[in-house]
Amino acid sequence: MPSRRVGGKPTSSDVAAAAGVSRSAVSFAFNNPQRISTATRERILAVAADLGYAPNTLARMLQAGTTNSIGVLLPQRLAQILENPYYARFLMGVGQICDQEGYTLLLTPPLQDSVLKAIPYAAVDGFIVCGLETEGAEVAELIRRDIPFVLIDSDRYENAPSVEVDDWGGAREVTRYLLELGHRRIAVLSIAPGPDVAERGYRGPLGRRMSGIEDALAASGLTMADVALAEVPVTRVDGYRATKELLAAPERPTAIMALSDVLAYGAVDALQELGLSVPDDVSVTGFDDLAESAWFRPRLTTVRQPIVTKGRSAAAFLISAVRGEDQHPHQLLGTNLMVRDSAVKPLM
Amino acid sequence: MPSRRVGGKPTSSDVAAAAGVSRSAVSFAFNNPQRISTATRERILAVAADLGYAPNTLARMLQAGTTNSIGVLLPQRLAQILENPYYARFLMGVGQICDQEGYTLLLTPPLQDSVLKAIPYAAVDGFIVCGLETEGAEVAELIRRDIPFVLIDSDRYENAPSVEVDDWGGAREVTRYLLELGHRRIAVLSIAPGPDVAERGYRGPLGRRMSGIEDALAASGLTMADVALAEVPVTRVDGYRATKELLAAPERPTAIMALSDVLAYGAVDALQELGLSVPDDVSVTGFDDLAESAWFRPRLTTVRQPIVTKGRSAAAFLISAVRGEDQHPHQLLGTNLMVRDSAVKPLM
């Protein structure tokens, strides 16, 4: 009866001792069958099974220098990320490539509210970095540690691959569409920016969307001062609340342009509750084109961004970076205005 | 100018050499500041910064014997899991506890279509095991390896903590409700079971639901032979397709009882497309009570199971198991029939 240290898990030494072979032989039995005689191998495996031995995952990874896992470095807590259908869909795209390439997926939220602190605690081969600033401490740390990474929902950055979306074009197109329908009292239901907008202005996707809106307005002789603006966290209930406030204004908007579908859903909830018809009384548009938006009633007119593709590309770029292909591809994905039922000409 | 091996990342030896100290000193500089003089510490840190050194995550974990990560052992590919709002919500619950306790979350899908094969490639402190059989090879492997785990969506099991839902009671209640409304031609839109139902019968949550339905039917003098049954994967479009087939039957059902909200959404899509009103022409019920179901039109009558709580409990149980609290709690969560607008008395 083979014995082992009480308490701890058996190691390859325990198996080697019990089977009367060297640790190398134990390793070969598991990883390199042809380097060992069948008889020895079977004896080792039997002893291992008996002892409940399996090679330690961490030790193996340390030795191999690879984890077969990719990390997603997230800007918010897991609870918030997983509540947001946008991320669910993005992760689905990432997941498709992970499935294909045999990688696991490590969701890495901030540690003690710090994205930076989370980095050293993630056993991954590389990171997909979501919505962080290119000049931030996190990107600097990743560079310093020489960990492969891909940027998404950020600004263009030369030292790493990135996947971006033409947020500017999408926002410009939907704004122009509303203007062409004849809307002049437009409320923008926007996403709360970081704390330092005041000094540094809008950045990343939100910055590009704001600038697209501005450009479209300018083409009609309008400015941001001519639209109402609400900035809220991206949840349905925040969209609902903000819309109620927007509607309390003396001059009711004829159109609400949400910068996220989730916010648009909330806007429709609020309008319906107020007894207003969408789109007859007020038009509503979204941004993202989540799967739900086509089923939503009224079918949501929105800017489609290819979220799943974004996830797929990010994962694919990361995996090739991990494998040592040292290019820095930058992909720019297009947007499409999906004209459906939630926006029409304003009542005169 | 400190030099380092070309190609590789700098190690604590490189820093020690460049700073003229021992490797212990380097380690102390990072982990145990008070065990070293401030001057030495700052010199070491400066050299480390200069070299781009940071302690290797994997080596640290191996040494510490902990990863600060919990794994979710999934029965399907990531793409399928992340497409399913049920899992999104469950993971949200898990995520809440991870956020709170400072754990990362490793999504571990099958490797080469084998859940078992995925186990040795996950650097985690323990697993939440989803929808697997208690007598399966995966559970046996986890026991053998002495890895802490928690079972969900499974059958009761004595050797590990578990979180279960009263699927039996929920299914019984909704069935009884439809019967009491007067429905006699009921179609059950069910979830495709594993390949070996024929020999082994239904198991886990699906088994409990089927048995709840059967018991409620029996109380009205009916059997499973009196209901139509379709078994499909849990996607909206599969629910849609199956409903179209169900509706083609000579005696149209007056009620469709879906065993998942996602399937119920698909059923409503199909009915509306056929020009039938829900609930006036056909009643539809769901199971789960996803967040969307309250916003869905018609508001979905469904069995609520506390999915987020399930995730929270599973994560909390796992973390206490990881911390060595050796109880095996078994939690049974209740269900509630949420009576809303999608089911009414049948037309006579």
Place this chain on the structure above:
DNA sequence: CTGAAAGCGCTTACAG
């Protein structure tokens, strides 16, 4: 076919 040795990088008692 098999084993002794070095190495993957790190941390932590233990001496001084």
Place this chain on the structure above:
DNA sequence: CTGAAAGCGCTTACAG
């Protein structure tokens, strides 16, 4: 306050 040594468990050239 600091360093030499042992150890976390494993794998893989290298000898035989």
